[in-house]
Amino acid sequence: MAKIRRKIIEIDETLCNGCGKCVTACAEGALAIIDGKARLVSEIYCDGLGACLGECPTGALKIVEREAEEFDEQAVEEYLKRMKAELSSPFTSQLACGCPSHQLRELEPESRSSIEANIPSALSHWPVQIRLIPPSAPFLREAKLLICADCVSVAYPKLHLELLPERKIMIGCPKFDPAELYVEKFAEIFEKVPLQSVEVAIMEVPCCKGLVYILNEARKLAKKEIPFKIYTIGVKGEILREEVF
Numbered sequence: 096m097a098k099i100r101r102k103i104i105e106i107d108e109t110l111c112n113g114c115g116k117c118v119t120a121c122a123e124g125a126l127a128i129i130d131g132k133a134r135l136v137s138e139i140y141c142d143g144l145g146a147c148l149g150e151c152p153t154g155a156l157k158i159v160e161r162e163a164e165e166f167d168e169q170a171v172e173e174y175l176k177r178m179k180a181e182l183s184s185p186f187t188s189q190l191a192c193g194c195p196s197h198q199l200r201e202l203e204p205e206s207r208s209s210i211e212a213n214i215p216s217a218l219s220h221w222p223v224q225i226r227l228i229p230p231s232a233p234f235l236r237e238a239k240l241l242i243c244a245d246c247v248s249v250a251y252p253k254l255h256l257e258l259l260p261e262r263k264i265m266i267g268c269p270k271f272d273p274a275e276l277y278v279e280k281f282a283e284i285f286e287k288v289p290l291q292s293v294e295v296a297i298m299e300v301p302c303c304k305g306l307v308y309i310l311n312e313a314r315k316l317a318k319k320e321i322p323f324k325i326y327t328i329g330v331k332g333e334i335l336r337e338e339v340f
């Protein structure tokens with residue numbers, strides 16, 4: 096297709112944090128999160144009007160004027176119809192937002208021979224799901240508590256070697272589980288159960304920060320100044336950050 100000089104979106108990848116807000120703001124479907132960054136799906140889908148600009152929290156977006164393929168409204172309509180059909184399929188209906196945690200990725204695992212054999216389990220209680228553990232569980236008293244997003248337990252290979260020893264773990268998913276119930280449960284734990292420490296392990300994807308939000312709300316409700324140590328785990332299985340919140 097011939098190119099013309101026109102206005103079009105430009106994305107500064109160094110500023111983009113992959114939050115996906117621009118994706119949902121773009122009615123033309125011109126943006127997608129690919130490899131954790133916002134990208135232009137096709138020049139012909141971008142009308143250059145900049146509806147996404149105000150949504151970007153990091154200033155990664157701007158409208159520039161350059162040679163680009165012409166905006167094609169009909170192509171946009173067909174593309175959106177295709178996307179709608181795909182998203183309404185029973186297999187993809189859960190994937191309808193632009194959140195990077197929905198992004199399908201293939202990873203390169205370590206070879207089998209390089210994975211240490213016979214790693215012992217460091218788990219010292221059961222159950223482990225937040226929903227199934229009552230605040231009255233005896234193992235919570237004086238515990239070093241590790242509250243862990245579900246995906247961490249499979250993404251972080253050293254969980255049993257480094258995070259779990261001597262901790263009592265509670266796992267759950269801030270994206271799919273009932274946040275209000277978790278706020279209430281942790282508020283009760285923080286208020287009534289003596290704890291040695293609270294650590295939180297979440298994935299790097301933005302939706303997983305919901306777990307920190309839940310715990311912060313619970314901390315406020317319990318009126319306790321409990322510091323959390325937060326481990327952020329990358330999808331490749333490494334600890335990306337350790338922070339105290």
Ligand code: SF4
Pocket residue numbers: 106110111112113114115116117118132133150151152153154155156
């Ligand atoms: S809104 Fe901004 S930071 Fe978020 S994905 Fe889009 S460009 Fe990146």
Ligand code: SF4
Pocket residue numbers: 196244245246247267268269270271298300302303304
């Ligand atoms: S919120 Fe966290 S635990 Fe839930 S799906 Fe996303 S990455 Fe996994």
